[in-house]
Each structure stands twice: as structure tokens, then as C-alpha cells.
Amino acid sequence: MDLDEVDRKILKILQADGRLALSEIARRLNMGNATIHERVNSLESQGYIRQYRAVLDAELLSIDQVAFVRVKTNAGHFSKVAERLAEEAAIQEIHEITGDADLLLKVRVREQAVLSELLATIGSYDGVTETATEVALRSVKEEYDLNLE
Amino acid sequence: MDLDEVDRKILKILQADGRLALSEIARRLNMGNATIHERVNSLESQGYIRQYRAVLDAELLSIDQVAFVRVKTNAGHFSKVAERLAEEAAIQEIHEITGDADLLLKVRVREQAVLSELLATIGSYDGVTETATEVALRSVKEEYDLNLE
DNA sequence: AATGAAAGCTTAACGCC
DNA sequence: GGCGTTAAGCTTTCATT
Numbered sequence: 180m181d182l183d184e185v186d187r188k189i190l191k192i193l194q195a196d197g198r199l200a201l202s203e204i205a206r207r208l209n210m211g212n213a214t215i216h217e218r219v220n221s222l223e224s225q226g227y228i229r230q231y232r233a234v235l236d237a238e239l240l241s242i243d244q245v246a247f248v249r250v251k252t253n254a255g256h257f258s259k260v261a262e263r264l265a266e267e268a269a270i271q272e273i274h275e276i277t278g279d280a281d282l283l284l285k286v287r288v289r290e291q292a293v294l295s296e297l298l299a300t301i302g303s304y305d306g307v308t309e310t311a312t313e314v315a316l317r318s319v320k321e322e323y324d325l326n327l328e
Numbered sequence: 329m330d331l332d333e334v335d336r337k338i339l340k341i342l343q344a345d346g347r348l349a350l351s352e353i354a355r356r357l358n359m360g361n362a363t364i365h366e367r368v369n370s371l372e373s374q375g376y377i378r379q380y381r382a383v384l385d386a387e388l389l390s391i392d393q394v395a396f397v398r399v400k401t402n403a404g405h406f407s408k409v410a411e412r413l414a415e416e417a418a419i420q421e422i423h424e425i426t427g428d429a430d431l432l433l434k435v436r437v438r439e440q441a442v443l444s445e446l447l448a449t450i451g452s453y454d455g456v457t458e459t460a461t462e463v464a465l466r467s468v469k470e471e472y473d474l475n476l477e
Numbered sequence: 478a479a480t481g482a483a484a485g486c487t488t489a490a491c492g493c494c
Numbered sequence: 495g496g497c498g499t500t501a502a503g504c505t506t507t508c509a510t511t
Binding site: 197229322 | 342343347377381382388396413421429432468469471472473476
Binding site: 349350351361365 | 486487488489490491
């Protein structure tokens with residue numbers, strides 16, 4: 180990792196405010212306008228910055244039913260299953276995990292009915308032997324900041 | 329307070345590209361500059377847009393050890409415990425869930441050693457009776473888009 | 478790598494419909 | 495609610511160090 184202190188500061192700033200003007204970043208770091216512009220371009224093309232996005236309020240938009248699904252698969256099939264599950268828009272996270280189950284999914288839908296459907300679909304996938312679901316009654320925290328200190 | 333088609337389109341666009349110029353959004357939607365500006369301001373102040381952020385690459389930055397922790401608490405204590413856990417930067421998600429455990433945490437750290445420390449800390453919290461941890465061997469998908477149709 | 482300067486574009490505020 | 499105008503501010507490029 181060949182990031183210097185300035186790069187890390189830029190990443191921290193943009194992680195916290197993705198729309199901040201580059202000229203304002205330059206001001207805060209006491210550097211030239213063009214320098215920050217070049218640095219940000221480089222951070223983007225090297226892949227450190229994957230995307231800029233507006234974070235929407237899931238509750239206000241009523242897309243706030245969250246569930247976690249543990250999936251067991253036939254021996255060695257979990258990667259293949261995971262690739263297929265990745266195409267489902269309602270599945271936000273797929274992790275291959277240690278322990279009893281093979282995959283842990285985080286699912287987010289508008290209504291419980293959609294969850295039921297999805298579970299039926301997952302259950303019918305080739306290589307899936309078992310699913311177990313836990314529903315979130317309340318999501319106390321959902322933040323995705325990386326701690327760059 | 330309700331969103332119309334234009335609002336939804338704006339949210340979709342900004343969710344996918346949080347740094348897109350408002351004038352470009354206006355162009356795409358065939359509307360005036362000032363109109364889009366007003367709409368976005370309103371979406372922000374109503375809370376539909378919670379934040380703008382750069383999404384950083386956790387693997388490139390080597391902050392890529394992910395674990396899920398199930399926490400059991402003394403009867404009725406889980407909300408209090410959750411509030412306290414929310415202050416830990418490494419804990420990205422806290423959900424109150426159905427089933428055997430009371431809380432499900434998603435944790436993200438630079439090294440397993442930090443995870444061990446965190447688990448010790450959590451275990452010592454008042455009201456926590458038991459924790460069980462699953463480590464993610466690979467995270468196949470981690471996306472946080474809301475499906476606005 | 479970093480910079481200042483300048484052209485072109487964007488934002489934000491205003492008044493009008 | 496939607497729009498055009500405008501001044502101030504921003505982005506991007508380029509020649510220079």
C-alpha cells in the first residue's frame with residue numbers, strides 16, 4: 180500500500196463527505212487545487228475510491244425489513260451458489276463463513292412477503308441443502324465507514 | 329412528503345453516482361437547473377438523502393477481516409447493550425434479531441488480533457451473557473443499494 | 478509531484494410565472 | 495411547483511518548476 184498521509188486525509192474527507200469540492204479539500208490541506216485534483220484522480224483509478232454515492236434512508240423509503248439467512252450447501256458447492264445469489268438485488272451481502280453454515284446472507288426488502296418468496300427461491304437452488312433465517316426486529320446501527328487511522 | 333417519479337429518479341441517479349452535477353441530472357431528466365437544485369435540497373432536508381460518501385475499497389486498504397457476532401443478554405437488557413456497542417467504530421452493524429441470540433453484530437477490522445480484543449471487551453459488558461462468533465472467509469458481495477424500482 | 482492561471486462549467490440565489 | 499438569469503465558485507487543463 181503506497182498511500183501517504185495526504186492520500187489518507189483525502190480518503191477520510193471524501194468518505195465523510197463525498198460531494199465536498201476539491202477546492203475545499205485543497206484549502207483544508209493547504210495545497211494547490213490541481214494537486215488535489217490529481218491525487219483524487221489517482222485514488223479513483225487505483226481503485227481506492229470505488230464509487231461515490233448518496234446514502235438513502237431505508238426507513239423513510241420503507242425498504243426496511245432486514246433478515247439474515249444462513250445457507251448450507253452440498254460439499255464444495257458454496258462458491259457456485261454464492262455467485263448465483265449475488266444476482267439477487269435484495270441480497271445485499273454474501274459472506275462465506277466459518278462454522279456450521281457455509282454462507283451468511285444479509286437481505287433487505289420492502290415487505291416480509293418478498294422475503295418469503297426469496298427464501299423459496301434460494302431453497303430451490305441447486306446445491307442448497309438448508310436455510311435458516313433470522314429477522315431483524317430493529318437495526319440499531321448500520322454504518323460502513325472504514326477506520327483509516 | 330410523498331415522493332413523485334422525478335424524486336425517485338433523482339434518488340436513483342445520486343445513489344449510483346453521488347458526485348454527479350445537478351446540471352447533468354437536469355439534462356437527463358429534461359428539467360431546469362434550478363428545479364433539480366430545489367428538489368435535491370428538499371430530499372436532503374427531508375432526510376431521504378442521509379449523506380454523500382466515497383465508498384472505499386476495504387481490501388486495498390487492508391481493513392478486510394469481517395466477522396459476525398451473536399450476543400445473548402440478560403432478559404430485557406439488549407437495547408441498553410446495543411446502545412453501548414454502537415460506540416465501537418469496528419462494529420459496523422447492530423441488529424436486534426429473532427431467534428436464539430438477541431443481537432447480531434457485523435464487525436470489520438484490520439487484523440484478527442483486534443477482533444479478539446473486541447470480543448473480550450464485549451464479553452465483559454454488563455448484561456452480556458454469551459457471544460458466538462463466525463468469521464467471514466471471503467465476502468462475495470457487499471452492496472448497499474436500495475432497490476427503488 | 479506540485480503549482481498558478483485561465484477557460485468552461487456548475488451551483489446557489491433571486492425574481493418571475 | 496417550475497423556470498431563466500446571473501454572480502460566485504468549482505473543475506479541469508496546461509505550461510512551468
